[in-house]
Amino acid sequence: MRYRIVPVTRFRQNCSLLWCPDSLRAAVVDPGGDLELIQAAIAEEGVAVEKILVTHGHADHSGGAAELSECLGVPIEGPHPDDGFLIDGMAKQAARTGLTGARGFTPDRWLDEGETVEIGPLILSVLHCPGHTPGHIVFHHPASKLAVVGDVLFRGSIGRCDGPKGDHMQLVNAIRGKLWPLGNDTEFIPGHGDMSTFAWERAANAYVCDFVEY
Numbered sequence: 577m578r579y580r581i582v583p584v585t586r587f588r589q590n591c592s593l594l595w596c597p598d599s600l601r602a603a604v605v606d607p608g609g610d611l612e613l614i615q616a617a618i619a620e621e622g623v624a625v626e627k628i629l630v631t632h633g634h635a636d637h638s639g640g641a642a643e644l645s646e647c648l649g650v651p652i653e654g655p656h657p658d659d660g661f662l663i664d665g666m667a668k669q670a671a672r673t674g675l676t677g678a679r680g681f682t683p684d685r686w687l688d689e690g691e692t693v694e695i696g697p698l699i700l701s702v703l704h705c706p707g708h709t710p711g712h713i714v715f716h717h718p719a720s721k722l723a724v725v726g727d728v729l730f731r732g733s734i735g736r737c738d739g740p741k742g743d744h745m746q747l748v749n750a751i752r753g754k755l756w757p758l759g760n761d762t763e764f765i766p767g768h769g770d771m772s773t774f775a776w777e778r779a780a781n782a783y784v785c786d787f788v789e790y
C-alpha cells in the first residue's frame with residue numbers, strides 16, 4: 577500500500593491518501609477540510625478514490641467528509657457509531673473550532689472492532705480504540721505494517737481525553753491492548769505531527785512506554 581499525507585486545516589491534521597500501487601484504487605482518510613489540497617494530491621498521484629474513511633467525529637478529521645463524498649461520488653465508511661453524537665454536533669464543533677466549512681453526515685457504513693475495509697484489493701482491519709472519543713477507530717494494513725491511528729497515539733504523546741466522553745485509562749488500555757500486539761515494527765500515521773513506530777513509542781513515549789505503570 578502507498579500513502580501520501582496531506583496536512584489540512586489550521587490544526588495541521590494529517591489527512592492521508594492510501595492506495596494500491598497496482599490498481600491505483602484509493603481511499604481518503606480523515607478529510608477534515610482544505611479539500612482543494614486533497615483533490616490536488618489525488619490528481620497528482622493519478623489515483624481513483626473509491627471511498628472515504630473516518631477515524632473519529634472531530635471536525636478537523638471529518639468536517640470535510642460530506643462535501644468530498646458529494647464531489648467524488650463515493651461513500652463514507654466509519655467511524656464507530658459511538659461517535660455519532662459528535663458528527664450530529666458538527667455545527668457546534670465548527671463554531672467552537674473556527675472550521676466554518678465543517679458539515680455533519682451519516683456514514684454509508686458504521687464500523688466496529690474486527691471488521692475490515694477494502695481499498696481495491698487491499699484489506700485493512702478495523703480496531704475500536706476509545707478514550708480520545710468513544711467511537712474512535714484505527715485502520716491497520718498488516719501486509720504494509722502500517723496503521724492510521726488518528727488521535728489515539730502521536731509521536732511522544734497520546735490523544736487528549738478531556739473532551740466529552742473522553743477516558744484516559746480507556747485510551748491507554750486501547751493503545752497497549754490493541755495497538756502494541758500489531759507488532760513493534762508497525763509504522764503509524766498519527767492525526768497530527770510526525771510518523772513513528774510502535775517500538776519507538778514503547779521505548780520513549782512518556783504516557784504509554786513500557787516503563788510507565790498506572
Ligand SMILES: [Zn+2]
Nearest residue numbers: 632634708727
Ligand atoms: Zn480528535
Ligand SMILES: [Zn+2]
Nearest residue numbers: 589636727767
Ligand atoms: Zn485531531
